[in-house]
Amino acid sequence: MATLTNSAPLYDTLLTGARLIDGTGTNAVRADLAIKGDRIAAIGELNHARAAEEINVKGLCVAPGFIDTHTHDDQACISDSHMEPKISQGVTTVVVGNCGVSLAPLDHPSSVPEPINLLGSPSDFMYKDFHSYFDAVDSSKPITNVVALIGHSSLRVAAMRDVGRLAQPGEINTMTQMIDEGMKSGASGLSSGVFYPIGSAADNNEIIPLVQKTAEYGGIYASHMRDEHAGVLDAMQEVFEAARFGGAPLLISHHKCAGRRNWGRSSETLDLLDSVRTSQDVSVDMYPYEAASSVLDPELVEEDTPVLITWSTPFPEASGRYLREIAQDWCCSDVEAARQLCPAGACYFFMSEDDIERIIQHPSTMIGSDGLPMDEHPHPRLWGTFPRVIRRYAIQRELFSIEEAVRKMTSLPANRFGIRSRGVLKQGSYADLVVFDPNTVADTATYQNPKQAASGICKVFVNGRLSWDGRLCVSSGSGHLLRRAEGIP
Secondary structure: OOOOOOOOOOEEEEEEEEEEOOOOOOOOEEEEEEEEOOEEEEEEOOOOOOEEEEEEOOOOEEEEOEEEOOOOOOOHHHHOOOOHHHHOOOEEEEEEOOOOOOOOOEEOOOOOOOOHHHHOOHHHOEEOOHHHHHHHHHHHOOOOEEEEOEEHHHHHHHHOOOOOOOOOHHHHHHHHHHHHHHHHHOOOEEEEEOOOHHHHOOOHHHHHHHHHHHHHOOOEEEEEOOOOOOOHHHHHHHHHHHHHHHOOOEEEOOOOOOOHHHOOOHHHHHHHHHHHOOOOOEEEEEOOOOOEEEEOOHHHOOOOOOEEEEEEOOOHHHOOOEHHHHHHHHOOOHHHHHHHHOOEEEEEOOOOHHHHHHHHOOOOEEEOOOOOOOOOOOOOHHHHHHHHHHHHHHHHOOOOOHHHHHHHHOHHHHHHOOOOOOOOOOOOOEOOEEEEOOOOOEOOOOOOOOOOOOEOEEEEEEOOEEEEOOOOEOOOOOOOEOOHHHHOO
16 A cells, blocks of 8 residues: 655645535535545645645635526536536536426437427437436536436326327326336436426326325425416415325425416415425425526417517527517517417516515525526526525525525535435535635626626536636536435435
8 A cells, every 4th residue: 555645635626715605504614625536525724734736715605516406408418518507607416307398208209399399309309218318418428417307298298199188097007117217217206397288188196196106216296386377376285285195295396476466476375385394395496587488388478578589490580589579570469479489488577576585585495597408598597597596685685694595505405306415515525516706606697698607606616526617617527417326315
């Protein structure tokens, strides 16, 4: 065995003079942090420690890498291994397969229905099962870690010829077998999106058996509810029931009160949430913006709601323009213009800031970007969600401390998804780290110019490797696919 000389480095990287925010919500402390391999090797006063590289981060915050609980990066983590929209804002782990849509189990479908088409073109859908999909993720070596959910709508497309009706017992059995394969391969849970036509025919008679199968493996159930407008309370009761009888923890996706007539009702929804949380394991995630983003649906177009077109197949030149302007140019109604633009994507400005602030302060609320990386003109949340939480809601609005903001983006989602040894700064944890400047950290992406990296994100480490240096992706392949067996007890 070789003898360690006095000049030999003990660590690979040493961050000195940091303001350490450990992810638990407790107050920051001044300390040094050492990395060895892919782990945090030491925290404390390390004045005499030796490292191959020493980085002075005095005046900067060091926190666990952010965990994006709600993404549609299913194809992006394969085709764009650098994933700059995420790594540039400090995200080191993404959860894919949300809203009921996932790339598996879909094998070269002849057409890709909405909203699955948000994930990519038909040529991207070539994963007959999750084992195949996970092999593709492993081979692509993405820059971030990846956690995957099984999409209920994708199951329906794979198991049913007609998704416009309730699944029959044999089809439900086929879907449970697919869940069995997905969970054994390493998926972390099930997601649904009965808001969308592709899944709306399903009721809890169909969904509960699927949640039960997921729960057998310790998986989570995440739901894009049937209604986030006037029927939001009934929709919440529906998903509470599915999770209760299915026996799985519930995550309500991108919780909101949508539509001007619905503004202010977050007081009601959060009261209901608190009541149910006394007997069920329930939480929510959200994005900190007043506009949603999805496929363009003429039925969602309202006179008092601005709509920004993000992409359009028949009229690609419409990307980045407002629907009202296009309708005026075409001398037609907004609804008629929307029909002509489809298939298309859009941002709908139908949330109130008061509701956003009320929901984001709830102790169970986590942060998910819900960005669409395949959009030509994406929602700014794709690039700016996590710095925006710190700048706007912690520093400017003072709704909570920076430490609490970090908790919502690190240890809270790590615990929710059962991701072991991540989301906190402690010796032995994986070295997923973000170094940011509290004086300059901010989102710079706007609705007009959405593809803009955040400011103040100085360095990002993924599994111990420097992956973002404040300006550029400096290494790829640092992320891992976090299979359920590695992430959920």
